[in-house]
Amino acid sequence: MHDLIPLAAILSLFVGLPWLIFHYVTQWRKSGSLSIQDENLLDELHDLARRLDDRLATIERIVAADNPAFRRPETERLADDAQDDHVFDRIAERRRQR
Incomplete structure (x- = not known):
């Protein structure tokens, strides 16, 4: 034992x-790595976030046109206001090209 x-x-x-x-x-x-389903879900969420970002920018332009005193603070500017591409945009573009 x-x-x-x-x-x-x-x-x-x-x-x-x-x-x-x-x-x-x-x-x-x-x-x-992410599964194909997870990648598709991330792509859909990214597209939805872009659309919401565009809608918010449109609303801010309308408010700024109605009220000249309205101005967004620099810290609250949206990602599409920046001049450079976002990393996720480049990744999504590569996936679309496949």
Whole structure:
């Protein structure tokens, strides 16, 4: 009986531990990227956010036309007011080109 304890310890170290590590590494690699459904959902959400952003910009232009004193603070400017492209726009464009 006492001879089985060292044998079990050695087996668990040299068989069980590497198996456990390789199992979780494989699971991590499989789930390391987004699924096609998740990518499509992100694309839809991105398009919806762009449309909402455009609507808000339109409302702000209407309010600014009606009230000349209205002006957005610099910190609240929308992303499309910036001159450079947004990272997500470039990613979405690459996906559309595929």
